Amino acid sequence: MNKVPLYKIGNEESQDYIEVLELQERTDYDTSKPHKHSYVEVFLFTKGGGSHEIDFVSYPIKSNSVHFVFPNQVHKVARELDTFGHVILLSKEYFGQLDYDLFVQFFHAFYLNPAIEIPSSNFKVVLDGLTKIKEELSQQKSYYKEIAKGSLAVLFHHFLRSNETENESGNRSSKEFKIYMDLLILIDEHFKEHQAVSFYSDALHITSRTLNSICKEFSDATCSTLVSERIVLEAKKLLIYTDQPIKDTMYALNFNDPAYFNRFFKVKTGHTPTEFIQQFAKKYHQ
Numbered sequence: 001m002n003k004v005p006l007y008k009i010g011n012e013e014s015q016d017y018i019e020v021l022e023l024q025e026r027t028d029y030d031t032s033k034p035h036k037h038s039y040v041e042v043f044l045f046t047k048g049g050g051s052h053e054i055d056f057v058s059y060p061i062k063s064n065s066v067h068f069v070f071p072n073q074v075h076k077v078a079r080e081l082d083t084f085g086h087v088i089l090l091s092k093e094y095f096g097q098l099d100y101d102l103f104v105q106f107f108h109a110f111y112l113n114p115a116i117e118i119p120s121s122n123f124k125v126v127l128d129g130l131t132k133i134k135e136e137l138s139q140q141k142s143y144y145k146e147i148a149k150g151s152l153a154v155l156f157h158h159f160l161r162s163n164e165t166e167n168e169s170g171n172r173s174s175k176e177f178k179i180y181m182d183l184l185i186l187i188d189e190h191f192k193e194h195q196a197v198s199f200y201s202d203a204l205h206i207t208s209r210t211l212n213s214i215c216k217e218f219s220d221a222t223c224s225t226l227v228s229e230r231i232v233l234e235a236k237k238l239l240i241y242t243d244q245p246i247k248d249t250m251y252a253l254n255f256n257d258p259a260y261f262n263r264f265f266k267v268k269t270g271h272t273p274t275e276f277i278q279q280f281a282k283k284y285h286q
Contacts, residue, residue: 017091049080
């Protein structure tokens with residue numbers, strides 16, 4: 001199997017990058033093969049059909065739906081020939097300049113649940129906002145960058161509104177919820193080097209007990225479980241999408257004992273690393 005390619009946009013001098021493409025356009029790489037990006041992708045499907053696999057989970061491509069892919073997530077798009085829409089390509093730096101709190105909410109809402117459906121009337125509002133962004137980027141009149149960023153922020157708030165449920169809305173503005181969202185971002189940045197709960201509680205300036213209580217409130221899992229789940233996801237990617245030996249995957253995730261790594265992986269997945277490769281490699285490379 002081949003290593004999963006990583007695609008980038010812009011260059012070292014232009015990291016503040018945004019682009020909007022029509023989905024019927026062909027790209028310079030095959031989206032039906034597993035790949036990943038250094039940037040954020042937002043797919044807006046106006047007419048659906050097919051499936052979209054993101055980090056080992058398959059999501060149906062439906063009309064009036066939006067799919068989100070974050071940097072380094074492995075995905076492949078198997079859309080039917082008459083499936084159309086738009087895709088926004090957005091550098092991490094560009095997203096970061098919009099609003100950090102918005103980034104935190106966006107990450108939390110869609111990193112583990114990356115597909116939403118939007119009612120037709122609301123989807124039209126979303127497409128109107130996207131058209132405004134495309135016009136600003138194309139015409140490049142005075143203050144077009146600022147207007148495009150403002151329109152994009154409005155668009156993302158529409159996504160968050162569509163994703164919100166009545167049960168969630170009461171807790172979304174709480175101090176504890178913001179801590180939980182900050183934790184998820186910290187885990188994604190540091191899970192390889194830091195598995196101890198104390199690292200995350202110290203970084204968030206709270207006790208480990210309080211942190212675990214917050215985790216249980218919003219995910220019904222402990223902080224340690226959340227870190228372990230992120231490690232397992234990365235292990236799956238390395239085992240399936242690279243040619244490296246299992247021991248190299250183990251070392252890449254800061255495990256030193258092969259027997260312990262095997263037990264850890266089997267407890268979490270029901271398979272040893274070798275069994276996982278044998279059972280799933282062909283499926284995820286189809």
